[in-house]
Amino acid sequence: MNISPDNKAVIVLRDVEKSFGQVKVLHGVSFEVARGQVTVLIGRSGSGKSTALRCMDRLEKVDAGYIEVCGHVVTDPALELRKLRLDVGIVFQSYNLFPHLTIGENIMLAPRSVKKLPKKEAADLARATLAQVGLGDKFDAYPEQMSGGQQQRAAIARSLAMQPKVMLFDEVTSALDPELTGEVLRVIERLAADGMTMVMVTHEMGFARRIADQLVFMHQGKIWEKGHGSILDAPRTPELQRFAAQEL
Amino acid sequence: MEVSLDFSPIFERWPMLLDGAIVTLLLSVAATVSGFLIGTLCAAGRNSRFRIVSAICAIYVEAIRNTPFLVQIFLIFFGLSTLGFTLSAITVALLALTINVGAYTGEIMRAGFDSVHAGQWEAAECLGLSRLQTYWHVVLFPAAERVFPSLSSQFILLMLASSITSQISVPELTGNANYIQGVSFRPLETYLVIGVMYFILSVIMRQIFNLIGMVAFPRRRRLGTPL
Numbered sequence: 001m002n003i004s005p006d007n008k009a010v011i012v013l014r015d016v017e018k019s020f021g022q023v024k025v026l027h028g029v030s031f032e033v034a035r036g037q038v039t040v041l042i043g044r045s046g047s048g049k050s051t052a053l054r055c056m057d058r059l060e061k062v063d064a065g066y067i068e069v070c071g072h073v074v075t076d077p078a079l080e081l082r083k084l085r086l087d088v089g090i091v092f093q094s095y096n097l098f099p100h101l102t103i104g105e106n107i108m109l110a111p112r113s114v115k116k117l118p119k120k121e122a123a124d125l126a127r128a129t130l131a132q133v134g135l136g137d138k139f140d141a142y143p144e145q146m147s148g149g150q151q152q153r154a155a156i157a158r159s160l161a162m163q164p165k166v167m168l169f170d171e172v173t174s175a176l177d178p179e180l181t182g183e184v185l186r187v188i189e190r191l192a193a194d195g196m197t198m199v200m201v202t203h204e205m206g207f208a209r210r211i212a213d214q215l216v217f218m219h220q221g222k223i224w225e226k227g228h229g230s231i232l233d234a235p236r237t238p239e240l241q242r243f244a245a246q247e248l
Numbered sequence: 249m250e251v252s253l254d255f256s257p258i259f260e261r262w263p264m265l266l267d268g269a270i271v272t273l274l275l276s277v278a279a280t281v282s283g284f285l286i287g288t289l290c291a292a293g294r295n296s297r298f299r300i301v302s303a304i305c306a307i308y309v310e311a312i313r314n315t316p317f318l319v320q321i322f323l324i325f326f327g328l329s330t331l332g333f334t335l336s337a338i339t340v341a342l343l344a345l346t347i348n349v350g351a352y353t354g355e356i357m358r359a360g361f362d363s364v365h366a367g368q369w370e371a372a373e374c375l376g377l378s379r380l381q382t383y384w385h386v387v388l389f390p391a392a393e394r395v396f397p398s399l400s401s402q403f404i405l406l407m408l409a410s411s412i413t414s415q416i417s418v419p420e421l422t423g424n425a426n427y428i429q430g431v432s433f434r435p436l437e438t439y440l441v442i443g444v445m446y447f448i449l450s451v452i453m454r455q456i457f458n459l460i461g462m463v464a465f466p467r468r469r470r471l472g473t474p475l
Contacts, residue, residue, distance in 0.1 A: 057374060085376040096371035099475055100390045100467050109385055110375035142467050155371075162375060 008034045010166060010197050011056060016065035018051055025051045027221040028065070033166075033214070036195045040208040043218035044243065049201040052218070053170050056199065057088050070165050086114070089159030090168040093175055095151045097143040097158070103130065104139040107158045114162070129157040133187045149180030153187050160191075167191065169200035205232070205247045217243065257432035258441050268424035269445055275338070275420060276407035276453070279345035283406065284399070286346060287353025291361055292383060294354070305354065312351035318412050320344055325416050341413035341420075349406045356398045360391030393465045393475050400457040404450050411446075421445060 011033035018026040025048045033039045041049040054060045055067060058074050058081060067074040070087040098106050107126035111117040117125070130136055133153040143151050152172055159167060169188065173181040185207050192198060192211055202208055208215060209229040216226045219239045225231050235241040258265070293305035312320065321344045328335055335343075364387045372382040392399070414423035421442050429438035462469050 059370060059374070081373075082376050082378075085374055088374070090374045092367060092371065094365075094367050096365075096367040098368065098371070098386055098390075100393065100465070102467075110377060113381050113385060114376040142471060144471065144473065158375070 010035045010037075010070055011039075011199065012066070012068040013052070013056070014066040016052065016055060016067060017063045018048075018055060018060060019063055025221050026055070026062070029218070029221070029223055030065075031214070031216055031223060031226055033197060033199060035197055037197060037213040038192045038211050039199045039214045039216060040212040041199065041201045041216045041218060042203075042205065042208055042243075042247075047218040048221040049218050050170050053090075053168050053199060053201050057090050057168060058084060059090075082114075086162065087165045088168060089162060089164035089166070090170065091152070091155050091159055091172050093171040095143070095148070095155045095175075097151055097155055099143050102140050102142055103135070103146070103154045103157075106143070106154065107161045110158070110162050125161050126157075129161045130154070132160065132190075133157045134183070147180060148176050149183045152176065152180075152184045156184075156187055156191075166197045166199070169198065169202070171201050171203065173202065173204060203247075219243070253437055253440075254434060255437050255441065257434050258428060258437050261428050261432070264424045264428060265421065265442065265445065268419060268421035268442075269449060271338070271418070271420040272407065272410055272422075273449060273452075275342060275345065275410050275413070275418075276403070276449075278342055279349055279406055279410070280403045282342075282346040283349035283353050283403075286350030287355075288357050288388070290350060290354035291357035294358055295361060309351045309354050312348055313355070317344070317348055317409055318415060320348055321413060321416055337413075337416045337418045340416060341410070341418045344413070345406060345410055348409075349402065352402050353399065356395050356402060357391065359398075360395040361387060363394050364391055389465065390475050393461075393468060396457075396461055396465075400454065403457070404453050407449060407453055408446060421449075 009032040013032070014030045016026050016029040017024070029048070029052055031039070041052060043049050051060055055062050056069055056074065058079065062075055065075065069084065072079060072084045072087065074084060097103070098109070101109065104123065104126050107129060108117075108119070108122040111122045111125055112119065127136070127139060130139060133156055135150060135153055135157065138146060138150065138154065143154070146154065156172075172188075173184050176184065181204065185204065188198070188200070189211060200208075209232055212229055214226060215229055215231055217224050217231065217240045224237045224239045225235065231240065232244050235244050290305045290308065293301045294309075296302045296305075321341070324344045324347070325337075325340050328340065368386055368390075369382060372386045377385065410420060411422035413420060414426055417423060425438050425442045429435040432438065468475070
């Protein structure tokens with residue numbers, strides 16, 4: 001089931017199934033993401049979007065099915081997790097910055113301890129990624145001294161500093177007010193423009209439609225429709241129809 | 249009723265009390281360092297994926313927390329000599345204090361580790377950090393910062409409890425005081441004096457812990473806010 005070299009899919013999910021105890025959250029989810037493409041998972045809370053995303057980074061183990069990310073077979077029990085994580089960056093709803101470290105230290109930690117970069121180089125890298133997300137002056141600040149939007153942008157910078165091939169965003173603006181949401185989304189848009197391969201879960205429908213090369217609509221653990229942003233304008237299934245009517 | 253206090257026989261033997269205080273302090277500092285190491289390892293061990301490791305740590309903690317310190321000292325003291333080890337009383341005291349405070353520290357540190365949000369572990373894992381690196385860079389310092397007041401109290405309690413090692417004739421503060429009251433026939437004065445000395449030692453230790461906190465937790469030093 002490996003992907004032939006001419007196929008440019010960087011991420012492949014095939015028939016992925018996942019249950020938490022008695023509750024089945026993914027019923028055979030399949031989609032692919034090409035290099036440089038932005039895929040946005042939409043759907044109601046509890047539809048399985050976040051779980052699908054977390055499975056791609058092996059934060060959850062699937063019960064059945066096949067997942068491949070950047071050539072790593074995520075569903076292989078013998079997978080070397082660290083190699084997968086070097087290629088995949090993930091940003092969470094709750095930022096998860098390390099509160100006892102400055103923003104600079106937060107960003108330098110993984111390059112220094114995982115990639116063994118010298119301190120000077122790691123600091124340069126941290127300053128560069130901070131500038132990229134518009135936080136050039138926050139190197140010495142602690143997370144608690146910054147707004148939620150700034151913290152989330154710092155978390156994005158922390159992931160970017162590991163130079164991943166793929167970025168995953170799990171409802172990264174759900175804890176933010178509209179103004180702060182805007183500044184985070186602008187950073188993500190710029191990343192998309194730079195050609196980063198991304199998968200994101202979001203409730204920002206306008207943004208999803210604008211940025212997505214591929215929209216994936218999930219409902220009760222299944223994919224009902226996928227395609228261009230236009231699927232929202234002409235839903236083929238009553239499920240997406242209802243969702244679109246509520247959200248737009 | 250007439251009370252007559254005469255401190256002169258005690259102050260005559262002042263150097264002995266000072267030596268005792270130094271032994272008490274050194275014993276406490278050494279047991280604090282080794283007990284913190286053991287306690288932290290034990291706390292991590294209880295969260296281990298390997299059941300045998302967490303079981304051993306749990307048994308250790310429960311065995312120590314549910315028996316008196318004096319009994320523990322005697323068990324180690326007589327147990328080791330029965331097994332043919334001839335250790336000095338002070339070595340046995342250090343061993344017993346370490347084992348004792350290690351168990352209590354283990355419980356305190358476990359509370360600290362549990363206070364670190366699962367999202368922190370996940371973030372570290374996703375950045376490629378190993379479990380050991382995550383403990384060291386991400387979990388240990390915030391955990392220790394949150395439980396630092398409890399840790400300091402526990403180690404001061406350890407210093408006070410070290411007086412029990414006088415029972416195996418360790419020449420620490422209480423041991424030397426026992427001798428002095430025996431030869432001076434002034435027990436009340438003797439124990440009043442060492443009571444004050446213990447109080448001063450406690451204050452000194454508290455200051456030392458404040459300094460350690462300033463150095464170990466730069467965020468708290470700069471912002472002054474709790475984590």
